Amino acid sequence: MQYRKFGQLDWNASALGFGAMRLPTEGEESGDIDEERAIEMIRYAIDHGVNYVDTAWPYHDGNSEELVARALKDGYREKTRIATKLPSWLIEEPGDMDEYLDKQLDRLEVDQIDFYLLHTLNKKYWENYKEVGVFEWLDKVKEEGKIAYPGFSFHDDLETFKEIVDSYDWTFCQIQYNYLDREFQAGMEGLKYANSKGLAVVIMEPLRGGKLAAEPPEEIDEILSKADTQRGPVSWALNWLWDQPEVSLVLSGMTAMDQVKQNVELASNSKIGKLTEGEVRLMEEAAEKYREISPVGCTGCNYCTPCPNGVEIPTNFTLYNEAEVYGKFEENKNSYYEFLDEEQRASACVACGECEEACPQNLEIIDLLAETASYFNDS
Numbered sequence: 001m002q003y004r005k006f007g008q009l010d011w012n013a014s015a016l017g018f019g020a021m022r023l024p025t026e027g028e029e030s031g032d033i034d035e036e037r038a039i040e041m042i043r044y045a046i047d048h049g050v051n052y053v054d055t056a057w058p059y060h061d062g063n064s065e066e067l068v069a070r071a072l073k074d075g076y077r078e079k080t081r082i083a084t085k086l087p088s089w090l091i092e093e094p095g096d097m098d099e100y101l102d103k104q105l106d107r108l109e110v111d112q113i114d115f116y117l118l119h120t121l122n123k124k125y126w127e128n129y130k131e132v133g134v135f136e137w138l139d140k141v142k143e144e145g146k147i148a149y150p151g152f153s154f155h156d157d158l159e160t161f162k163e164i165v166d167s168y169d170w171t172f173c174q175i176q177y178n179y180l181d182r183e184f185q186a187g188m189e190g191l192k193y194a195n196s197k198g199l200a201v202v203i204m205e206p207l208r209g210g211k212l213a214a215e216p217p218e219e220i221d222e223i224l225s226k227a228d229t230q231r232g233p234v235s236w237a238l239n240w241l242w243d244q245p246e247v248s249l250v251l252s253g254m255t256a257m258d259q260v261k262q263n264v265e266l267a268s269n270s271k272i273g274k275l276t277e278g279e280v281r282l283m284e285e286a287a288e289k290y291r292e293i294s295p296v297g298c299t300g301c302n303y304c305t306p307c308p309n310g311v312e313i314p315t316n317f318t319l320y321n322e323a324e325v326y327g328k329f330e331e332n333k334n335s336y337y338e339f340l341d342e343e344q345r346a347s348a349c350v351a352c353g354e355c356e357e358a359c360p361q362n363l364e365i366i367d368l369l370a371e372t373a374s375y376f377n378d379s
């Protein structure tokens with residue numbers, strides 16, 4: 001395993017972290033974790049040098065934290081650090097934060113959580129946290145020894161990201177980042193910004209939740225196959241991240257043992273600067289081609305957000321693009337209805353036109369949202 005400096009800490013994190021959000025299940029229900037396989041996978045990763053396991057209150061219908069506790073028995077707890085997250089959407093008053101943290105300490109069967117994140121911060125949750133006194137609370141629980149290092153995971157625009165980075169003495173943050181999403185949310189600029197402020201940066205969704213593990217469309221394959229070293233799609237995507245010095249750790253939510261083995265092996269051979277300049281350029285070209293063959297030329301820059309009516313403009317376009325480029329209509333249609341609230345969906349656009357003025361790509365956002373809604377049968 002390769003290890004990387006974790007921000008300002010006197011500790012090195014394994015290049016790969018285990019994300020306990022996509023564990024194997026026994027049936028259709030996410031809460032029905034296949035315990036034997038999941039534990040075997042987590043322990044295999046730790047036996048091969050992984051020293052960071054990431055879970056959260058809601059994963060697997062609330063069963064992930066307890067599963068992690070069981071996986072870390074028999075001496076595994078001592079070999080790894082645990083990250084979990086305060087469920088931001090459930091916090092209404094100051095006492096709620098203590099209540100959830102105490103429950104998580106019980107679920108995880110530990111006296112202290114190593115890395116504790118405010119989960120999925122966006123403008124709304126951030127404002128609420130400030131109102132309930134989150135800074136004083138984090139100071140208090142650190143003092144009490146219930147958490148060692150505070151951090152946050154993030155899903156909003158770059159400006160909000162920078163504001164949050166500058167608001168508290170965080171040890172680390174967690175962002176969605178991959179070679180197609182270099183401008184999405186915090187993006188590459190956010191990564192560099194957090195790094196320059198001394199935060200460790202943990203990467204989530206390095207394979208866009210699995211989409212980048214699929215065989216790429218022919219046009220993209222043609223570009224990547226020009227490289228001197230031939231790689232599979234997972235290797236391209238993960239090595240693009242590990243190539244960057246600002247990346248502290250890449251989390252992968254692995255569903256099967258062969259994925260764990262492959263990702264552990266890739267991490268063991270990873271290093272900063274592994275890709276040649278030519279390969280990095282080819283990956284930029286591939287990302288450019290991806291945008292070209294996508295029905296909507298959205299770069300995810302977020303200049304158009306927030307929509308005053310709450311429409312999640314770039315997320316709608318990403319779902320539409322991925323569904324077309326990778327042939328994942330059913331999967332992305334489910335995500336459209338499952339992960340977007342009614343007011344966030346393309347169909348909620350009232351055509352006020354505010355966003356179109358802000359779009360550097362000059363996209364006809366109103367028409368494209370109507371097209372997206374109709375594509376997902378939401379009109």
Ligand SMILES: NC(=O)c1ccc[n+]([C@@H]2O[C@H](COP(=O)([O-])OP(=O)(O)OC[C@H]3O[C@@H](n4cnc5c(N)ncnc54)[C@H](OP(=O)(O)O)[C@@H]3O)[C@@H](O)[C@H]2O)c1
Binds near residue numbers: 205260
């Ligand atoms: N804080 C937050 O807001 C937040 C949000 C998202 C994620 N996270 C955390 O970040 C972790 C990583 O994100 P993610 O799970 O979305 O990561 P990801 O790596 O983008 O996606 C994981 C999926 O990629 C596929 N995969 C992984 N390795 C593979 C391999 N070697 N070969 C083929 N397919 C492979 C699997 O898909 P299939 O199952 O289709 O095979 C797997 O379920 C999560 O597990 C979670 O712990 C946090």
Ligand code: SF4
Binds near residue numbers: 349
């Ligand atoms: S045109 Fe639609 S998406 Fe754009 S700001 Fe107005 S309501 Fe939001």
Ligand code: SF4
Binds near residue numbers: 313314362
């Ligand atoms: S629609 Fe335009 S402004 Fe909005 S994220 Fe996409 S490219 Fe950026």
